[in-house]
Amino acid sequence: MFKKILMPHDGSKGADAALEKAIELSKLTGAELIVLTVYRHHSILEASLSMVRGKGEEPGNLDDAMKAAAREVGEYAKHRARDLGLEKVQAFIKGGPSARTIIAFSKEKDCDLIVIGSRGLGASEGYMLGSVSHKVTSTASMPVMVV
Amino acid sequence: MFKKILMPHDGSKGADAALEKAIELSKLTGAELIVLTVYRHHSILEASLSMVRGKGEEPGNLDDAMKAAAREVGEYAKHRARDLGLEKVQAFIKGGPSARTIIAFSKEKDCDLIVIGSRGLGASEGYMLGSVSHKVTSTASMPVMVV
Numbered sequence: 001m002f003k004k005i006l007m008p009h010d011g012s013k014g015a016d017a018a019l020e021k022a023i024e025l026s027k028l029t030g031a032e033l034i035v036l037t038v039y040r041h042h043s044i045l046e047a048s049l050s051m052v053r054g055k056g057e058e059p060g061n062l063d064d065a066m067k068a069a070a071r072e073v074g075e076y077a078k079h080r081a082r083d084l085g086l087e088k089v090q091a092f093i094k095g096g097p098s099a100r101t102i103i104a105f106s107k108e109k110d111c112d113l114i115v116i117g118s119r120g121l122g123a124s125e126g127y128m129l130g131s132v133s134h135k136v137t138s139t140a141s142m143p144v145m146v147v
Numbered sequence: 148m149f150k151k152i153l154m155p156h157d158g159s160k161g162a163d164a165a166l167e168k169a170i171e172l173s174k175l176t177g178a179e180l181i182v183l184t185v186y187r188h189h190s191i192l193e194a195s196l197s198m199v200r201g202k203g204e205e206p207g208n209l210d211d212a213m214k215a216a217a218r219e220v221g222e223y224a225k226h227r228a229r230d231l232g233l234e235k236v237q238a239f240i241k242g243g244p245s246a247r248t249i250i251a252f253s254k255e256k257d258c259d260l261i262v263i264g265s266r267g268l269g270a271s272e273g274y275m276l277g278s279v280s281h282k283v284t285s286t287a288s289m290p291v292m293v294v
Contacts, residue, residue: 001171021290024148028175118284129285137265137284137293138276143168145292146284 002031006111008102008136009035011073014117018147022115023081025145032088034109035077037070038101039093067093099135106140114144149178153258155249155283156182158220161264165294169262170228172292179235181256182224184217185248186240214240246282253287261291 007022009015019035026033041063074091081089094101106114116137119130129137129146137144154169156162166182173180188210221238228236241248253261263284266277276284276293284291 001168001175021148028148129281134276134281134285138281143292143294145290147290 002026002029002113004034004109004111004113005029005031006034006036006102006106006109006114007077008098008114008116008132009037009073009077010098010117010132011037011069012117012119014119014130014147016117018115018117018145019077019080021145021147023084023086025113025115026081026088027084027086031113032090033081033086034111035074035081035089035091036102036105037073037091037093038098039066039070039095040097041066041095063095067095098132099139102132102136103139106142112142114140114142116144116146118146149173149176149260151181151256151258151260152176152178153181153183153249153253153256153261154224155245155261155263155279156184156220156224157245157264157279158184158216159264159266161266161277161294163264165262165264165292166224166227168292168294170231170233172260172262173228173235174231174233178260179237180228180233181258182221182228182236182238183249183252184220184238184240185245186213186217186242187244188213188242210242214242245279246286249279249283250286253289259289261287261289263291263293265293 005022005026007019009019022033070093074093078089078091094105114136116133118133133146137146152169152173154166156166169180217240221240225236225238241252261283263280265280280293284293
């Protein structure tokens with residue numbers, strides 16, 4: 001019933017729980033699992049902080065560090081999926097605002113389900129549903145499972 | 148991976164789309180499908196309108212009409228499920244506020260997934276995600292699939 005499942009993973013525990021469900025569903029339906037980790041571009045923000053920036057802390061370096069961290073999350077998710085017997089899994093990283101980047105990527109990859117954690121790293125404690133999960137659920141054109 | 152799937156159906160087209168997914172998922176996982184239709188009690192509201200009430204429009208009668216309509220939705224959902232080859236399906240009706248009644252019932256029945264339409268009858272056109280779907284997604288203690 002699903003062919004391509006998108007699982008946005010931000011490295012949070014909530015995302016880990018969603019990853020487990022996404023792996024199970026992928027195995028059950030024979031779907032391909034696509035893990036996406038979105039990172040924020042820090043170049044522009046950092047450019048305005050040039051006065052306080054030390055040696056080796058160039059904007060480009062910070063972006064590289066964000067990308068490397070995002071890649072690590074994706075690698076972890078791929079290993080977890082393969083450990084659980086799922087072969088058809090790919091991981092991607094993308095820079096940009098979380099919800100919009102997830103939605104755009106889900107369309108680009110023609111996914112038919114998004115499995116997302118109810119609260120991620122960006123969620124404040126006061127809210128039961130994280131703002132990214134809420135935005136994705138509100139604007140996705142395909143079913144969204146909130147775990 | 149799921150044992151009991153709750154599908155709140157309010158008779159809307161959005162709920163119909165969610166019902167199809169819930170049936171597919173129940174078949175795939177061997178889960179029991181539980182369809183719930185929530186109706187609003189109108190007795191109290193109607194008591195204050197006694198001046199304009201005509202013959203035969205007693206509050207009790209209006210509640211009966213709401214219940215009968217809710218039961219029809221449940222019967223339709225059961226038939227649809229059985230037409231698609233799902234035997235393990237039950238339908239219930241409950242009176243009360245939609246989201247809270249759905250959440251309470253999901254716990255009472257020990258469901259491990261809720262499949263709900265993104266917008267139901269109560270949703271205004273301006274919102275991408277219906278308020279009931281949003282409340283259920285925000286407060287459920289189990290995964291929620293918004294279709």
